[in-house]
Amino acid sequence: MRPISCLFPILLALSASACANGTWVELAGQRYRVEVADDDAERQRGLMFRDEMAQDHGMLFVHEDEEPLAYWMKNTKIPLDILYFDHARKLVAQQRDVPPCTAGDRCPSYPSQTPEGEIVSARFVLELNAGQAARMNLKDGAELRFGPGIHDAP
Numbered sequence: 001m002r003p004i005s006c007l008f009p010i011l012l013a014l015s016a017s018a019c020a021n022g023t024w025v026e027l028a029g030q031r032y033r034v035e036v037a038d039d040d041a042e043r044q045r046g047l048m049f050r051d052e053m054a055q056d057h058g059m060l061f062v063h064e065d066e067e068p069l070a071y072w073m074k075n076t077k078i079p080l081d082i083l084y085f086d087h088a089r090k091l092v093a094q095q096r097d098v099p100p101c102t103a104g105d106r107c108p109s110y111p112s113q114t115p116e117g118e119i120v121s122a123r124f125v126l127e128l129n130a131g132q133a134a135r136m137n138l139k140d141g142a143e144l145r146f147g148p149g150i151h152d153a154p
Contacts, residue, residue: 024147028136038062048075061125070109073101079130084112084122
């Protein structure tokens with residue numbers, strides 16, 4: 001019989017894996033499994049260097065404060081929809097079909113900006129594969145729902 005102390009690391013790893021795989025958000029009736037980036041290092045790395053992402057997956061960025069935000073595609077290999085949400089988790093700005101960028105620090109930024117050009121404040125950013133926002137016919141004001149384990153504050 002194996003001592004419990006030997007099994008603990010295995011159980012801990014399985015538990016962490018199950019939690020990571022169960023993290024989700026829901027938008028316009030569609031559920032996406034997400035990775036959560038809630039600290040500076042995770043937000044900076046984002047989806048860099050990934051060759052693909054499953055259609056029902058995404059990345060949720062959680063910021064401490066609501067403020068104007070801008071994201072860029074430095075070292076990002078897949079086209080994305082970048083969706084900006086306020087503190088109430090309402091969609092306030094969308095950057096759809098943002099292309100990958102291999103120009104390093106010369107990659108353009110994509111701000112939390114309305115179609116009319118107004119810069120708005122956001123607290124949460126959801127990155128999905130390009131085309132998802134159009135497929136859901138997303139309109140500003142759409143509500144983002146968090147699954148268990150996602151907290152408003154880092």
